[in-house]
Amino acid sequence: MLVAEGEIAARVAELGRAIARDYARANPVLVGVLHGAVPFVADLMRAMPIDLTVDFLRASSYGAGTTSSGTVRLVADLAIDLADRHVLIVDDIVDTGLTLAALKRTLEARRPRSVRACVLLDKGGRREADVTVDYVGFTIPNVFVVGYGLDYGGLYRNLPYVAALGTA
Ligand code: IMP
Ligand code: MG
Numbered sequence: 001m002l003v004a005e006g007e008i009a010a011r012v013a014e015l016g017r018a019i020a021r022d023y024a025r026a027n028p029v030l031v032g033v034l035h036g037a038v039p040f041v042a043d044l045m046r047a048m049p050i051d052l053t054v055d056f057l058r059a060s061s062y063g064a065g066t067t068s069s070g071t072v073r074l075v076a077d078l079a080i081d082l083a084d085r086h087v088l089i090v091d092d093i094v095d096t097g098l099t100l101a102a103l104k105r106t107l108e109a110r111r112p113r114s115v116r117a118c119v120l121l122d123k124g125g126r127r128e129a130d131v132t133v134d135y136v137g138f139t140i141p142n143v144f145v146v147g148y149g150l151d152y153g154g155l156y157r158n159l160p161y162v163a164a165l166g167t168a
Contacts, residue, residue: 002145003138003162008120011137012040016047019088019118019135027051028086031078031107034058035157036092036149040120040137044090055080059103072102082110092149093121094133101129121145121162138162 027050032041034056045054058076087107094100100117108115118135125142140162146152147159156165 001161001163002140002143003121003148005160008137008148008161009043012043012120013047015118015135015137016044019044020048020050023048023052023086023088024050026086027053028088029080029082029112030054031087031089032056033089033091033103034076036151037090037120038157039149040092041090044118053080053085059099071106072099074106082107082112085112087112087115088134089115089117091117091119093123093145094119094131095123095126097127097129097131097133100133101131104131120148121150 030041030045030052032038032054035058041054041056045052055078056076057074057078060073060075089100089103089107091100094117100119104115104117116134117132119133120137122133122136122139123142124139143164144152145162146156146165147162149157150162151157152165
């Protein structure tokens, strides 16, 4: 066990308050990244007592999740137009940052007013892409984790806590 259910709940409530303060009256679009961010988005948006819109996309995960052009292929795209909107990408975890950096570039091309990012977990030590993560739940060591949306081979997303996937 790396992050207990109660710790997640407390931190998500804090993040929600902070983000709601920053986006008060902005009617932001929360862009959840399927499938890993589903529990996080569900909890985070309920901790934000402001007007907001939520939508989801699914990014491909071949290679590092990016093409040489630095854009990410969307297996499922958003339904709503981001033009003139304040966009907050919500993802489960940032590791190398390549996926998030590419996703940011892809969404920035749609002429939003702003694009920021919020992740539950940050494996800070492994960053390869120069990407700003504006809101971070927890910084964790470089271990493979599952639970609260994060999977290993499609399993363990339903765990209510975050655990390191150990071999022992
Ligand atoms: P990045 O492009 O290296 O930042 O990769 C981020 C993506 O890799 C995340 O959105 C996850 O889908 C996946 N990922 C990275 N680390 C883990 C982990 O520890 N457990 C499960 N998925 C992970
Ligand atoms: Mg992911």
